[in-house]
Amino acid sequence: MNRARWGLLSTANINRRVIPAIRASKEGELTAVASRDQSKAENYARTWNIPRAYGSYQEMLDSGAIDAVYISLPNHLHAEWTIRALESGVHVLCEKPFAITLPEVDAMIAASQKNGRCLAEAFMYRHHPQTKIAGDFIRQGNLGELSHTWGTFSFPLDRRPDVRISPEMGGGSLWDVGVYPLSLAQYFFGAPPIAVFGSQWIGESGVDETFAGELCFAGNRFAQISSSFRTPVFTHFEAIGTAGRLSLNRPFTQMDEARQLVFYPKDGEPVELPVPEQELYVGEIEDLNNAILHGAPTYITLAETRDHIRTALALYRSAQTGRTVELSSIA
Numbered sequence: 001m002n003r004a005r006w007g008l009l010s011t012a013n014i015n016r017r018v019i020p021a022i023r024a025s026k027e028g029e030l031t032a033v034a035s036r037d038q039s040k041a042e043n044y045a046r047t048w049n050i051p052r053a054y055g056s057y058q059e060m061l062d063s064g065a066i067d068a069v070y071i072s073l074p075n076h077l078h079a080e081w082t083i084r085a086l087e088s089g090v091h092v093l094c095e096k097p098f099a100i101t102l103p104e105v106d107a108m109i110a111a112s113q114k115n116g117r118c119l120a121e122a123f124m125y126r127h128h129p130q131t132k133i134a135g136d137f138i139r140q141g142n143l144g145e146l147s148h149t150w151g152t153f154s155f156p157l158d159r160r161p162d163v164r165i166s167p168e169m170g171g172g173s174l175w176d177v178g179v180y181p182l183s184l185a186q187y188f189f190g191a192p193p194i195a196v197f198g199s200q201w202i203g204e205s206g207v208d209e210t211f212a213g214e215l216c217f218a219g220n221r222f223a224q225i226s227s228s229f230r231t232p233v234f235t236h237f238e239a240i241g242t243a244g245r246l247s248l249n250r251p252f253t254q255m256d257e258a259r260q261l262v263f264y265p266k267d268g269e270p271v272e273l274p275v276p277e278q279e280l281y282v283g284e285i286e287d288l289n290n291a292i293l294h295g296a297p298t299y300i301t302l303a304e305t306r307d308h309i310r311t312a313l314a315l316y317r318s319a320q321t322g323r324t325v326e327l328s329s330i331a
């Protein structure tokens, strides 16, 4: 095998970003799409020039025509179809949030191990040079001691109904976009928090349409995160240390012209750190291609992924109970 043959599991809106990334990747090709409906799959395949169309997800998994699948289903279906794909011998890139319970996450990881197939969480921004340069910059000690961070991701959710505001489908702003600043804080601190406190505003939809969280890390270090479906598009992250702060503008979205990484030292003038241009979604595809074709470890480990979900669950529990939640209480 010298190229990974990809299938899209669903005709989701987000596929429009991932299709060009698969095609732009050095060792991947887009072979198939599956939908719950044959004619929908065929129309989609025609529109996007995809060679094969399947009217059931399982049919595509059993076809032998794909090596890897991109799962862009509503959140409550991620675990079921990830496991089915792995059991069918297909490698998986699964959208965030990876799953919405820890038993699901554990079953997904176990299925990957049992079937010897690669599995990764589709956090595309983690593969972008802006994130990697920022992580290296912090780890090299340029901020002194990292003290606290704050990060946010919001956008106005005008499309209603939408899977994001369905309580039954794992909707909610924390699950949908709050997990971005959450995961970036954990990446910068190099570990999950030890305790969290969450607050939420539940809309008529029945899900958190605005969420705010405080994360307490070992060594008296803190992160504040927020997410909303009610406010204009805004993604930003600040990492603040004893020797200065690092400001990441637009760290989670495609808009490259506004993407910026600036170091504000304790003394002296701000310095803009150059960030090479890279299409936002290509890194996650090349990462899985590399794992499939060359046996490389995936860049985002499954242990990190499990910690993302564990922290989100702790935040939700805190918001529901009004109490601080220790991460050790979330199995």
Ligand SMILES: NC(=O)c1ccc[n+]([C@@H]2O[C@H](COP(=O)([O-])OP(=O)(O)OC[C@H]3O[C@@H](n4cnc5c(N)ncnc54)[C@H](OP(=O)(O)O)[C@@H]3O)[C@@H](O)[C@H]2O)c1
Residues within 6 Å of the ligand: 010, 011, 012, 013, 014, 015, 034, 035, 036, 037, 040, 071, 072, 073, 074, 075, 077, 095, 096, 097, 122, 124, 163, 176
């Ligand atoms: N990484 C990113 O930048 C990013 C951005 C947006 C979304 N996402 C993630 O991608 C996933 C999909 O989000 P999206 O907004 O693209 O979703 P969407 O447009 O609503 O599409 C979801 C797809 O899932 C399939 N599906 C299967 N069962 C369904 C059900 N009961 N109800 C509705 N759809 C069902 C449908 O495909 P068929 O009808 O073809 O079967 C549908 O097109 C979510 O997990 C989300 O968090 C990631």
